[in-house]
Amino acid sequence: MKTERGWAGVICCFVLFIIVCFFLTLRIGDAFRTSGHSELGLLFFVIPGVIASVISPKRQLMLPLLGAVLAMPVCLVLMRQGFFSTRSFWQELAWLFSAVFWCGLGALFWQFIRVIAGAKRGRQ
Template sequence: MKHKQGWASVVCCFVLFIVVCLFLMMNMKGAFRAAGHPEIGLLFFTLPGAVASFCSHRREVIRPLLGAVLAAPCCLLLMRLCFTPTRSLWQELAWLFSAVFWCALGALCYLFISSLFRSRQRKDP
């Protein structure tokens, strides 16, 4: 059972990473470019990392990071095949590596906040 529970966070992060990527690709020409900050949408990639860290067995960062790394090539293929590329391949790779970073940062933020609450609960009997 522990083995299956460990892969749940990888699958969760994989699916959510692709969903966020598709959402941003569909809406990128609208709100974010009009605001003058097209890369502010990268902050949404913290959500798959935080949710996957919540789903992981021991609240770890490696499994959400693995899910994001596995989803990045799929997102690159989707961006190249389904949408008209507005950026070069190198810019899209840099954007995806940045998305993986933000996903890992979301997992770390969840771990930090949950450790704060756990230490507070231990002090308050």
């Protein structure tokens, strides 16, 4: 059962990472570009990391990162084939690596919240 929950965390992060990437490449990110903050949409990649870390029973950092790394090729193909890209292949690859970073940061944020909540319970 625990291994199934582990795979659920990977699959959850995989699907959510692709959904966030899909929405950001569907020109929803144009609102950020017109405001002068072109890569502000990368912050949305924190969400898959947090949710997958909540679902994962153990290895709460590794499983969301595994899901994000597995989703990278799918997103790269989606960005290169499905839409008209204004960036080069290497720029899109760097953008995806930074998205994986933000996903991992979301998982670390959830671990931080759990440690802080555990420390507060220990004092009471």
